[in-house]
Amino acid sequence: xxxxxxxxxxxxxxxxxxxxxxxxxxxxxxxxxxxxxxxxxxxxxxxxxxxxxxxxxxxxxxxxxxxxxxxxxxxxxxxxxxxxxxxxxxxxxxxxxxxxxxxxxxxxxxxxxxxxxxxxxxxxxxxxxxxxxxxxxxxxxxxxxxxxxxxxxxxxxxxxxxxxxxxxxxxxxxxxxxxxxxxxxxxxxxxxxxxxxxxxxxxxxxxxxxxxxxxxxxxxxxxxxxxxxxxxxxxxxxxxxxxxxxxxxxxxxx
Amino acid sequence: xxxxxxxxxxxxxxxxxxxxxxxxxxxxxxxxxxxxxxxxxxxxxxxxxxxxxxxxxxxxxxxxxxxxxxxxxxxxxxxxxxxxxxxxxxxxxxxxxxxxxxxxxxxxxxxxxxxxxxxxxxxxxxxxxxxxxxxxxxxxxxxxxxxxxxxxxxxxxxxxxxxxxxxxxxxxxxxxxxxxxx
Numbered sequence: 001x002x003x004x005x006x007x008x009x010x011x012x013x014x015x016x017x018x019x020x021x022x023x024x025x026x027x028x029x030x031x032x033x034x035x036x037x038x039x040x041x042x043x044x045x046x047x048x049x050x051x052x053x054x055x056x057x058x059x060x061x062x063x064x065x066x067x068x069x070x071x072x073x074x075x076x077x078x079x080x081x082x083x084x085x086x087x088x089x090x091x092x093x094x095x096x097x098x099x100x101x102x103x104x105x106x107x108x109x110x111x112x113x114x115x116x117x118x119x120x121x122x123x124x125x126x127x128x129x130x131x132x133x134x135x136x137x138x139x140x141x142x143x144x145x146x147x148x149x150x151x152x153x154x155x156x157x158x159x160x161x162x163x164x165x166x167x168x169x170x171x172x173x174x175x176x177x178x179x180x181x182x183x184x185x186x187x188x189x190x191x192x193x194x195x196x197x198x199x200x201x202x203x204x205x206x207x208x209x210x211x212x213x214x215x216x217x218x219x220x221x222x223x224x225x226x227x228x229x230x231x232x233x234x235x236x237x238x239x240x241x242x243x244x245x246x247x248x249x250x251x252x253x254x
Numbered sequence: 255x256x257x258x259x260x261x262x263x264x265x266x267x268x269x270x271x272x273x274x275x276x277x278x279x280x281x282x283x284x285x286x287x288x289x290x291x292x293x294x295x296x297x298x299x300x301x302x303x304x305x306x307x308x309x310x311x312x313x314x315x316x317x318x319x320x321x322x323x324x325x326x327x328x329x330x331x332x333x334x335x336x337x338x339x340x341x342x343x344x345x346x347x348x349x350x351x352x353x354x355x356x357x358x359x360x361x362x363x364x365x366x367x368x369x370x371x372x373x374x375x376x377x378x379x380x381x382x383x384x385x386x387x388x389x390x391x392x393x394x395x396x397x398x399x400x401x402x403x404x405x406x407x408x409x410x411x412x413x414x415x416x417x418x419x420x421x422x423x424x425x426x427x428x429x430x431x432x433x434x435x436x
Contacts (some may be wrong), residue, residue: 030280040291046436047299048299094291096411116276117280121280124285
């Protein structure tokens, strides 16, 4: 049985033709993102609709996610002024989480955040929000001064520290925020692809190789659960960092 | 991974776009999608969740407040009852005291009346005894006079009768007798 050589999955597997027409709006990631918005908005609108003192199961489920973002991320990290950032953090968390989890949902099986454009777009919001909050609270001058010249450091150190701090706030933070999410989702999906495609390839091969296909599929299943954990964790980390940046912008001194 | 709905764009690695270079179109889609989601959650979900939280908090606080109010009411009722009880006790004490005083006064009054009555009765008795005695004395005197006269006339003769009576000798004699008795 002559078979072509195994082609390992590559970044090309992340790019799709439009399902119909020719617009990129009809590609899988874009459609998944749009679907996620409808899904999240519908779920939380319906679950929150009654706002009952004694919650139904649905309301309880919605409240659990909301309460987690509100209290564990918003309240604990930002402190006093947390309430006005809760909707923002809530939207980030649910948006990232849902799109990440699409990576293991059957028939979707694609984490949208592995297309770097989406993490970048959320990062842009985070970037704008934390700079805006800081400038509004402290004024641009004081903000930059506190950022670059943190107190309690010998003067000579500022030569190195000031540019580093400046870069941290204006370049490193947004880059790492977007790249971390993108990288995790990209690598995770690639890993799943490798084991699934590998198993599929081995299944078509000679009989004794077929045996290893089982191992490969087993790995794919195990890694899917592992990925689920990472997807939740990355959504949490992304939201937590957004909250931390906002908290830093609100803090008087760091 | 085979997807029939979404056909892979490129099979060759060479012409695949770089995964770390974001597509402007996707960034824009992301921005719009996230904005819509944010606005929807902010207007529909968050206020309702907060409302539920607030309702729960106020329900708990309301319950506590209600309990506190009930406790306050119970305490004030207790105070009122205690006060009333004390008042009633004082009143009873007063009434008892008054009754005692009144009782004493009544007894005193009655005793006074009784004494007065006794005095009056004894006075009346004494007066009636005196009157009877006077009467007895008068009648006795009369009878003794008559008897003496009769006796004397039997002794001395008949004619003495009128004359003696007229002169009042007998009366004077008896009066002298009384005087010497005393």
